[in-house]
Amino acid sequence: MDSLAALWNGFSLAVTPVNLLFGVIGATLGTAVGVLPGLGPAATISLLLPLSYALGNPVTSIIMLAGIYYGAMYGGSTTSILLNIPGEAASVVTCIDGYQMARKGRAGAALGMAAIGSFIAGTAGVIGLTFVAPPLSAFALKFGPAEYFSLTTLGLMLATYLSGQSVLKGIIMAVLGLLLATVGMDPVTGNLRYTFGLLILEDGFDFLTLGMGLFGVGEIFSTLEGKVKAELVTRKISHLWPTLKDWAVSKWSILRGSGVGFLVGLLPGGGAVIASLLSYAVEKRVSREPEKFGQGALEGVAGPESANNAAASASFIPMLTLGIPGNPAIAMIFAALLIQGVTPGPLLIKDHPQLFWAVIASMYIGNVLLLVLNLPLVGVWVQMLKVPYSILAPFIVIICSIGVYSMKNDVSDVLMMVIFGVVGYVLRKLRFELGPLLLAFVLGRILERSLRQALLISRGDISIFITKPISAFLLGIVALMILSSVIWALYNRFKTKPSAPGKTA
Amino acid sequence: MLPPRLAMPVLDGKGSPVMKRWERMAAAFLLFIGVGGATLAYQLGFGTLHHPGPGFFPFWLSLILAFVSFIHILTQLGPDSKPVSLWSKEILIRPVTAAAVMFLYALSMDWIGFFSSTFLLFLAWLIVVEREKRLTIGLISILGTLSLYVIFSVFLKVPLPKGALF
Numbered sequence: 001m002d003s004l005a006a007l008w009n010g011f012s013l014a015v016t017p018v019n020l021l022f023g024v025i026g027a028t029l030g031t032a033v034g035v036l037p038g039l040g041p042a043a044t045i046s047l048l049l050p051l052s053y054a055l056g057n058p059v060t061s062i063i064m065l066a067g068i069y070y071g072a073m074y075g076g077s078t079t080s081i082l083l084n085i086p087g088e089a090a091s092v093v094t095c096i097d098g099y100q101m102a103r104k105g106r107a108g109a110a111l112g113m114a115a116i117g118s119f120i121a122g123t124a125g126v127i128g129l130t131f132v133a134p135p136l137s138a139f140a141l142k143f144g145p146a147e148y149f150s151l152t153t154l155g156l157m158l159a160t161y162l163s164g165q166s167v168l169k170g171i172i173m174a175v176l177g178l179l180l181a182t183v184g185m186d187p188v189t190g191n192l193r194y195t196f197g198l199l200i201l202e203d204g205f206d207f208l209t210l211g212m213g214l215f216g217v218g219e220i221f222s223t224l225e226g227k228v229k230a231e232l233v234t235r236k237i238s239h240l241w242p243t244l245k246d247w248a249v250s251k252w253s254i255l256r257g258s259g260v261g262f263l264v265g266l267l268p269g270g271g272a273v274i275a276s277l278l279s280y281a282v283e284k285r286v287s288r289e290p291e292k293f294g295q296g297a298l299e300g301v302a303g304p305e306s307a308n309n310a311a312a313s314a315s316f317i318p319m320l321t322l323g324i325p326g327n328p329a330i331a332m333i334f335a336a337l338l339i340q341g342v343t344p345g346p347l348l349i350k351d352h353p354q355l356f357w358a359v360i361a362s363m364y365i366g367n368v369l370l371l372v373l374n375l376p377l378v379g380v381w382v383q384m385l386k387v388p389y390s391i392l393a394p395f396i397v398i399i400c401s402i403g404v405y406s407m408k409n410d411v412s413d414v415l416m417m418v419i420f421g422v423v424g425y426v427l428r429k430l431r432f433e434l435g436p437l438l439l440a441f442v443l444g445r446i447l448e449r450s451l452r453q454a455l456l457i458s459r460g461d462i463s464i465f466i467t468k469p470i471s472a473f474l475l476g477i478v479a480l481m482i483l484s485s486v487i488w489a490l491y492n493r494f495k496t497k498p499s500a501p502g503k504t505a
Numbered sequence: 506m507l508p509p510r511l512a513m514p515v516l517d518g519k520g521s522p523v524m525k526r527w528e529r530m531a532a533a534f535l536l537f538i539g540v541g542g543a544t545l546a547y548q549l550g551f552g553t554l555h556h557p558g559p560g561f562f563p564f565w566l567s568l569i570l571a572f573v574s575f576i577h578i579l580t581q582l583g584p585d586s587k588p589v590s591l592w593s594k595e596i597l598i599r600p601v602t603a604a605a606v607m608f609l610y611a612l613s614m615d616w617i618g619f620f621s622s623t624f625l626l627f628l629a630w631l632i633v634v635e636r637e638k639r640l641t642i643g644l645i646s647i648l649g650t651l652s653l654y655v656i657f658s659v660f661l662k663v664p665l666p667k668g669a670l671f
Binding site for chain 1: 527528531532535538542545546549550553554555556557558559560561562563566567569570573574576577580591592596597599600603604607608610611612614615619623626627630631634635637641645649653657661663664665666
């Protein structure tokens with residue numbers, strides 16, 4: 001009941017004209033970002049971080065940034081269904097059956113079911129967030145430095161484990177991110193680390209510069225490699241509201257997608273992409289007619305689209321309650337909170353109850369807004385797909401530059417962003433996942449602080465990490481994950497069959 | 506529009522694979538960073554387990570980086586099944602040109618100001634990188650620069666560099 005009362009207060013704050021306005025702006029921008037291929041939610045949130053800072057009010061800015069994140073999950077399906085190109089990574093699997101439905105003249109049904117499934121799952125995810133976050137936050141208050149060290153390690157391990165094909169490359173990226181976070185002044189002793197006498201490095205790398213470089217600029221360089229002509233399969237969208245038959249076919253897919261998405265979203269590194277892929281696999285497995293998948297099965301759209309929205313809502317839970325962001329977009333929101341002087345973690349609900357509950361309330365409102373934005377306005381989004389990327393790219397580049405420059409009014413930050421853009425491009429080409437790098441960069445200081453504090457408390461006795469039950473349990477999971485990866489790798493190596501499946505399966 | 510693989514990081518492995526040779530070179534570079542990082546961190550001061558010094562955390566991180574990179578090299582030994590073009594001129598020309606344009610943009614911003622440098626960036630991008638039609642280049646460069654200037658400098662009051670020109 002406490003949660004409901006607090007949520008009611010959150011609603012009173014979320015429906016103020018300013019917060020409502022920025023909620024609408026966030027949801028609209030998010031949908032636009034989701035619709036347009038090439039600019040993900042992480043890059044867009046990083047683009048708007050300076051604006052959120054300028055807003056001054058953490059509640060308003062986080063409402064806007066959260067709107068961008070879950071709005072992108074809604075918008076991504078439009079491009080997948082109409083163009084066979086995922087507007088956003090979490091909508092990759094929607095291409096498979098969504099596009100086939102559009103080719104068969106059922107684009108309206110696919111878009112409608114994607115939006116309604118997203119609404120149901122997104123709302124279910126926020127309900128889960130409402131009731132899971134407070135007890136989890138209370139439990140996390142028992143955590144000391146040793147537990148935090150182990151939890152952060154587990155978060156990073158999960159992020160590397162779930163983010164791509166190669167665990168080794170994921171670990172390399174995570175460690176590189178942690179190393180980048182050590183550049184600059186040591187927070188305990190004040191010594192300069194890895195600055196090579198350069199003044200610009202004394203404050204360390206800026207999260208915004210790194211994020212915009214790797215995700216914004218790097219993504220643009222990658223897209224410039226080739227030009228793929230994609231044609232809209234249809235420009236006239238009709239019959240958006242599902243028929244009774246469509247409902248009958250999709251209702252369980254939506255529910256299963258919501259459940260799968262919520263559980264995966266809770267995991268660091270899980271997020272919407274894995275949730276949608278897993279949901280598609282589940283739907284195909286439980287279907288009585290699995291051969292329909294790939295030919296335009298409505299369940300293949302309803303399930304994954306529900307899953308990615310439920311996961312988007314659920315991924316706020318570890319960030320808000322434990323202070324562990326699970327994916328790059330959430331890491332950007334995490335950074336935005338830090339910029340505003342708010343530290344996400346177990347004390348957030350206690351210290352900033354208004355912010356916590358207003359953001360959750362805004363997510364309920366946002367889901368309704370997105371349904372309104374996505375169903376009647378689908379024609380507008382279709383028109384937007386006609387804007388060529390060649391025109392859009394210089395705008396993105398300039399807005400990224402303004403964003404980075406405005407933080408310190410220093411052109412060298414823009415240069416640094418371009419350098420990170422090139423690094424991100426090269427890493428992408430070599431198929432290194434950038435997500436673990438960014439997450440590790442955000443978590444680097446927390447990890448180092450927890451490690452040093454734990455060693456100080458234990459007077460240098462490293463057994464503190466295994467004598468404390470919670471810490472031992474968390475590190476046990478890490479050890480199991482490493483062990484399973486090694487066994488899996490050895491199994492693949494010595495197996496006679498050459499075609500080894502990906503480890504993320 | 507974009508190649509689909511760019512927007513699907515999880516399915517990346519289903520696109521063209523990275524050649525083992527490049528994997529080994531990348532891992533060797535990271536191994537070098539790991540060894541170099543560990544050396545520098547040790548010089549910073551390792552401290553004790555009770556009172557870790559500034560080099561303690563980066564030292565262990567660098568060692569892990571070096572170790573994992575070394576393991577990665579070992580997993581990538583052997584010949585490639587088929588060559589994959591990653592760095593050909595056709596692939597790199599536009600990204601490299603765009604990076605050069607952005608570098609020049611960043612360098613010129615303080616010198617000639619936001620307005621002029623942004624106008625030049627639009628021109629350079631649309632002519633050299635995108636090879637758009639003349640009318641598109643002219644319209645987008647003028648309207649784009651004006652709209653961004655009005656939004657960020659006039660409405661949002663972002664202190665953009667003035668420079669020698671405007």
